[in-house]
Amino acid sequence: MRKTLKELAGLIQGSIKGNEDIIIEGTAKAEEAKRGEITFAVSKKFLDKARNGQASAVIVPLEIKNFPKPIIRTKNPRLAFAQVLELFTPQIQRFSGIHPTALIGKDVKLGKDVTLGPYVVVGDRVRIGDNVYLSSGVYLGNKVVIGKDSFIHPRVTILDDAVIGEQVIIHSGTVIGVDGFGFVKKEDGSYHKIPQVGRVVIGNEVEIGANVAIDRATTGETRIGSGCKIDNLVHIAHNVTLGKNVAIVALAGISGSSTLEDGVILAGQAGVTEHVTIGSNTIVAAKAGVTKDTGSGLFVSGFPARLHSKQKRAKAIANRLPRLVKRIRELEKKVAE
Amino acid sequence: MRKTLKELAGLIQGSIKGNEDIIIEGTAKAEEAKRGEITFAVSKKFLDKARNGQASAVIVPLEIKNFPKPIIRTKNPRLAFAQVLELFTPQIQRFSGIHPTALIGKDVKLGKDVTLGPYVVVGDRVRIGDNVYLSSGVYLGNKVVIGKDSFIHPRVTILDDAVIGEQVIIHSGTVIGVDGFGFVKKEDGSYHKIPQVGRVVIGNEVEIGANVAIDRATTGETRIGSGCKIDNLVHIAHNVTLGKNVAIVALAGISGSSTLEDGVILAGQAGVTEHVTIGSNTIVAAKAGVTKDTGSGLFVSGFPARLHSKQKRAKAIANRLPRLVKRIRELEKKVAE
Amino acid sequence: MRKTLKELAGLIQGSIKGNEDIIIEGTAKAEEAKRGEITFAVSKKFLDKARNGQASAVIVPLEIKNFPKPIIRTKNPRLAFAQVLELFTPQIQRFSGIHPTALIGKDVKLGKDVTLGPYVVVGDRVRIGDNVYLSSGVYLGNKVVIGKDSFIHPRVTILDDAVIGEQVIIHSGTVIGVDGFGFVKKEDGSYHKIPQVGRVVIGNEVEIGANVAIDRATTGETRIGSGCKIDNLVHIAHNVTLGKNVAIVALAGISGSSTLEDGVILAGQAGVTEHVTIGSNTIVAAKAGVTKDTGSGLFVSGFPARLHSKQKRAKAIANRLPRLVKRIRELEKKVAE
Incomplete structure (x- = not known):
């Protein structure tokens, strides 16, 4: 899949700084991105990685005004990256339909476009909504109900x-x-x-x-x-x-x-x-x-568990214990004198 | 199922205070019990919940002499409640027998009334006692032994x-x-x-x-x-x-x-x-x-791990650390004077 | 299987002290070994157990020069014991080959001597190396690769x-x-x-x-x-x-x-x-x-986490806290006087 930076900015409702016509063909983490890929960076650490890496463009927060590469500025770069990643994720080819080895109990109601994979076992009086996917070896007991569009992985x-x-x-x-x-x-x-x-x-x-x-x-x-x-x-x-x-x-x-x-x-x-x-x-x-x-x-x-702030204070004092012991020893000396 | 309070008291060997002829049709926790149901309560907190809730009767410890609802007084209310819960639990309808997809190895001995569910795999030289239930997808290796009346859940x-x-x-x-x-x-x-x-x-x-x-x-x-x-x-x-x-x-x-x-x-x-x-x-x-x-x-x-009593004492002293620090500071001031 | 002590010493490259012709028929832990079995011992505790137990011979570290039973002295007694244990472990008889209930996807490459057990499901475009064993109910998704001689247990x-x-x-x-x-x-x-x-x-x-x-x-x-x-x-x-x-x-x-x-x-x-x-x-x-x-x-x-040595010092001081409290109290008394 190939998208222009402009198309991606439209998808994630961000504004571009830099060449909006460059072609993006994938996504990756800042340190792994190659030429032609887009990454995202929020903290200084990852902005540096993005700057020094090979990524062709970077999704950044609004407060970043200038960057040596084309950027898309957006309110929530993490969310934006998730959306771009979704776009570039190829649709997986999977088995669909009712596999001949799937066993179905009595009085079961199946919605539209339900998949029951190999060796699935469905109990009695089960109700399964539209577009539910039960992968290989899933077991449903009696009277189980599964809402539409749910995906249940193998076993x-x-x-x-x-x-x-x-x-x-x-x-x-x-x-x-x-x-x-x-x-x-x-x-x-x-x-x-x-x-x-x-x-x-x-x-x-x-x-x-x-x-x-x-x-x-x-x-x-x-x-x-x-x-x-x-x-x-x-x-x-x-x-x-x-x-x-x-x-x-x-x-x-x-x-x-x-x-x-x-x-x-x-x-x-x-x-x-x-x-x-x-x-x-x-x-x-x-x-x-x-x-x-x-x-x-x-x-x-x-x-x-207690408030983390209190926990930290207690830890800090505990860390000062060796010094406290010294102070007590000195006091004892002075008082003895 | 419907039981009189008297019948339940007989089952759990308790003594009734209140109307022994009321009809009980189920069990629930103190705060969820409805009219016609029995609950149990041991601590003050749950006795209060039982008093204010809708339960028609309550299983209580012997030390409870008076209660604004019918009670069954018994030595171990938790155990008694478990027994009443068993009584009201409907028998579950399950597959029984040897499913045609169950695979059985060589030299296997099956007791009476054994169930092997769908896609069960049993290895060689296995011995399974009477009334054992192997649910869907159970795997038994070679030479496994299972005693009578055992129940093995799916997978x-x-x-x-x-x-x-x-x-x-x-x-x-x-x-x-x-x-x-x-x-x-x-x-x-x-x-x-x-x-x-x-x-x-x-x-x-x-x-x-x-x-x-x-x-x-x-x-x-x-x-x-x-x-x-x-x-x-x-x-x-x-x-x-x-x-x-x-x-x-x-x-x-x-x-x-x-x-x-x-x-x-x-x-x-x-x-x-x-x-x-x-x-x-x-x-x-x-x-x-x-x-x-x-x-x-x-x-x-x-x-x-060490004795909990010692652990608690150590924690208590640790909690007094900030005050100890103050006391040392004051001592230092006085000694300096 | 029966081996002389001499044969075992050859296998683990150790030197014998005692009768090298005794027959060993099995291995066990020091406290459980019976006559005719060999065990191993590294620490004083287990050397004592081996001495007092019934084992006919003991694998020991080089520094052990004398022992009241036949010994094999070797650099790494644990490793040696593992090797002897391997020798005495009977080969397990297992199903081998492609079970008729195993389901194989499209464009799958199977090496030589691969086993797919009952109810195994293999996705599309999978590559499985020589001598791989997939036990009952194993699921492989699409494009999975498994190298030769790997063993995947059930489910x-x-x-x-x-x-x-x-x-x-x-x-x-x-x-x-x-x-x-x-x-x-x-x-x-x-x-x-x-x-x-x-x-x-x-x-x-x-x-x-x-x-x-x-x-x-x-x-x-x-x-x-x-x-x-x-x-x-x-x-x-x-x-x-x-x-x-x-x-x-x-x-x-x-x-x-x-x-x-x-x-x-x-x-x-x-x-x-x-x-x-x-x-x-x-x-x-x-x-x-x-x-x-x-x-x-x-x-x-x-x-x-921090250095364990520091952690221990901190714990030691914390354990001295009750004594510190006493010392402060005494100081306060003296200063008040």
Whole structure:
């Protein structure tokens, strides 16, 4: 595909500084871009890389007025780059239609243009919306519902009763609707299983990474709000509620019945204990452990998690400890004298 | 299903206070229960929720003498609730029998009423007990043994030589019998693989979550004792030994050749290094890292893990650091005078 | 299999002290070895176990001159033991050839002696080298390349465009080529997906554990160097670069665009943030979090990670805090007087 810089500027609603007729044939990161490709740069570090690299043009923020190469100035260069990348991404040729090895249960309703890949297994009373793609080896239990335009990658397991929204992407190996980890300890030290009879309900435009595990509710629902983005190897326990646009990074885990309100970000390897609520737009740092309710719009870190600013102050004082020890020693000397 | 409160009290061996003839048609959490449903409450918080909610009756501990709704008083309300929940859980209709797409190896012995779902693959010389259920896409390697009444969810992989007990539940995506992570570093910096030729042996009434990985032993056995409960995304390395009724919460990991004695609880994201033993009934807090042998009946936290009481004292003193700094400054002033 | 001690010594290039004609029929750990078996021991602890156990012979380091049982003295007893273990490991009988249920796409090139197990799915334009083994249920996307002598365990998913080297082992449930976790936040708080159009390139003699997730690059390549060993449940994000012989232990995670140079060891549950480089042969302790570039040949721990020696000193001082508090109190008393 070949586009002029002018055409790209139109697509991303940016303004050009430099030759608007140059031809762009691809996109790449600043340090990897070759002649004929466009890149983007926001920070000084990447502006330098773009300047010194071979890219023919650069998407930059509005505050950049001058640059030794043709630029497109735009409000959100990252978003603009994503859009240009989409434009240059070749459409992938995939199998489409119902593969002869796909097994379909009783009373299943399939929308228009649904694909069921090889060795897909669909349970009874399942409803699948228009244009849904189930890749090879996907398993759907009974009464599962999948909204239109969703894409389920190979070997995803969606167990009984789960409801998946529209335009949802689920990556390989993920399991939706696992029994929650619920047991009662008996007097002899053994555990009695609590039946897990609730379900998982996932909103629209959710993306879930690979080898994630999301538990069904004990009773009621485990809820993943619309727009949530979940990375690889994340654990979400029974009866958890995620609001809208919650982002959860790899290897994080959320214990039973906790709530993450709209816009919360849970960074990598962070954890949340049971029955707590994290207020909207709060950011939980990597490896932090949230043990109690947390307000909105905060940045918390550490375990137990508290305000990152306090955490940093505590660390700073801890780092001064060797000097404190010296000061005490000197005081002791003087007082002894 | 409809039951009188009296019938339920009989089932859970509790005593009723209030109208024993009311009809119960379901169960739910205190805040979600509707008229006609029964809930349970142990703590003040949930007793309040039950009082203010719509539940028609509540299962409570013996110490509750009066309540504005009909109650069933019982020694272990959680266990009682689990039993009532079981009663009200509708039997799920599932495929049963040997699916025509299931592939069975040579010299396989199947018990009575065994189900092999679609696309199940069973290796050679496998033995499967009565009433075992292998869901869609389960893979069993050669010489695997599965005891009666076990339920294996879709897409579980059980590799050669593993022995699984009776009434075991294994959730989707889990892999049993992975090669352990064993290598010898050579002089040129590369690693030489140590053959992993042992096996995994799992006792009775064990439940294992989704996307768990359990390694086979290098030689000998990796052992999971009867009654163990393992949550999602847990890693268990080669030659680990779990006693009876050990509980391991999500995203925890146990390194090679370590032992967790009976009744140990390893909380979420905790870790255990190689060749250590954790004494019976010790609780390891979330995110803790156990680096040396630990006695029985303790509560340990932090990394390296030590007694939680000591850990808390250390944290308390650390929190007083800013005040200590002030006190030193004042002393310095006075001494200077 | 039966071998004389002399034959084993020849294999591992060691020298015998004791009766070289005794017959060895197997190998086991020091405490589990039975009469007729050989074990190995390096540390005093295991030398004692070997002395008191039933093993008929022991592989030991050169510095051991005398021992009450026949020994083979060798430079690297671990490596020697691995070689003896290989010798005694019976060849496993497996299905070989192209199973009738294996589905093969268009324009696929298969080398000699390739096995495609039951329910394997191979996409279009795939190239598979000689003697590659794809176990049951493996999925290969379009244009995947697999080098000769590689072994892919059941239910591994290798997505479009991935390139896998020679003699690579990938364990069950692992997913290669997942979309990276890349989104742009929009003004309304929702996320816009950045297309992930790069690929994964894996070198030779790499081993990857079970239920691992490796992301494809946004553009360009996620690279796993030759000789890397990756344990179970590890997360590797888009555009990560691993040098040669990097070892990553279970439940560790590496964020986008970071580099681990040759010989780095990342211990269990450790994490690495985005865009950092860890110098060659540096060891990152368990649970550590690396947040900035790190030199070569270091041992770092903690979060944020720093030199382990500094970390330990800081911990030691922190442990002395209660005594510091006492010293301050005494000073205050004296000064008040």
